[in-house]
Amino acid sequence: MRQKIVAGNWKMNTTIPESIALAKGITEGKTGEGVKVVVAPPFTSLSDVNKIINGTGIELSAQNCSSEISGAYTGEVSCQMIKAVGAGYVIIGHSERRSMYHENDAIINKKVKIALTNGLTPIVCCGEVLSEREANNHFNVVDSQLQNGVFDLSPVDFSKIVIAYEPVWAIGTGVTASPAQAQEMHAFIRSIIEKKYGKQISDNTSILYGGSCKASNAKELFSQNDVDGGLIGGASLVAGEFISITNSF
Ligand code: PEP
Numbered sequence: 001m002r003q004k005i006v007a008g009n010w011k012m013n014t015t016i017p018e019s020i021a022l023a024k025g026i027t028e029g030k031t032g033e034g035v036k037v038v039v040a041p042p043f044t045s046l047s048d049v050n051k052i053i054n055g056t057g058i059e060l061s062a063q064n065c066s067s068e069i070s071g072a073y074t075g076e077v078s079c080q081m082i083k084a085v086g087a088g089y090v091i092i093g094h095s096e097r098r099s100m101y102h103e104n105d106a107i108i109n110k111k112v113k114i115a116l117t118n119g120l121t122p123i124v125c126c127g128e129v130l131s132e133r134e135a136n137n138h139f140n141v142v143d144s145q146l147q148n149g150v151f152d153l154s155p156v157d158f159s160k161i162v163i164a165y166e167p168v169w170a171i172g173t174g175v176t177a178s179p180a181q182a183q184e185m186h187a188f189i190r191s192i193i194e195k196k197y198g199k200q201i202s203d204n205t206s207i208l209y210g211g212s213c214k215a216s217n218a219k220e221l222f223s224q225n226d227v228d229g230g231l232i233g234g235a236s237l238v239a240g241e242f243i244s245i246t247n248s249f
Contacts, residue, residue, distance in 0.1 A: 009232065061088070139188055
C-alpha cells in the first residue's frame with residue numbers, strides 16, 4: 001500500500017517565531033489518521049520546528065538542497081546538514097527553482113541522488129507550464145522531466161522517492177487542476193513508472209498533487225485513484241486549513 005502524504009511547503013515565509021507558532025498550531029490540531037504529515041519550513045527554522053514536532057509523528061522537510069556534497073559553495077545547504085538538523089525529506093525540483101534559479105533535470109538528478117545517499121526522502125516535483133498544456137504537450141513534458149530527473153535510479157532507490165505533480169499554471173494562482181485533470185496526469189505518471197520499474201514499484205509510489213490545493217478542494221482531488229495526497233503551498237501557512245487538508249482523504 002502506498003503512503004498517503006500531505007506536505008506543507010512554507011516557501012520563503014515565516015521568521016523563526018512565526019515558524020514556531022505555525023508548527024505549534026499544527027501539532028495542537030488533529031491531523032489525519034494514516035496520513036504522513038510533513039512540514040517544510042525555511043532553512044532558518046528547521047531546527048526550531050524540529051523541536052516542536054518531535055514525537056508528534058509529523059515529519060520535517062527542507063525545501064531545497066545543494067547538488068554538491070560540501071565545500072566552497074557559498075549560500076548552499078548540503079543534504080548532510082539537512083539530515084543532521086532532523087529532516088527526513090527534501091523537496092527537489094520545485095517549479096520555482098526550475099524557473100527562477102535555472103535548475104534543470106540534470107541538477108535535479110544530482111540532488112535526488114545526493115539526498116538518497118544521505119538518507120533523505122526526495123519529494124521530486126514535475127509539471128508543465130500553461131503554454132505546454134495548451135499545446136497538448138503536457139504528457140511529453142512530464143515524461144521528459146521524469147526520464148531525465150529520476151528514471152536512471154536503481155529500482156531500490158526509486159522506491160524511496162515521492163513524486164509531486166504540480167502543474168505550474170496552478171501553483172499560487174488559485175486555479176486548481178480539476179480532479180479529472182489531476183487523475184489523468186497521475187495515472188500517466190504511474191503508467192510510465194510501471195513501464196520502467198514494474199507494477200509493484202508503480203503501485204507503491206506516492207504521487208502527490210500540488211497547485212492551489214486547499215481545504216475546500218482537497219477531498220475531491222484526494223479521492224482520485226492515483227492521487228496520494230498533496231504538496232501544499234499557500235494553504236499550509238494557516239494551521240487550521242492545513243490540518244483540514246490532512247483530514248481530506
Ligand atoms: C507549491 O508551491 O508547491 C504549491 C503547491 O503552492 P500553492 O499550493 O500555493 O499553489
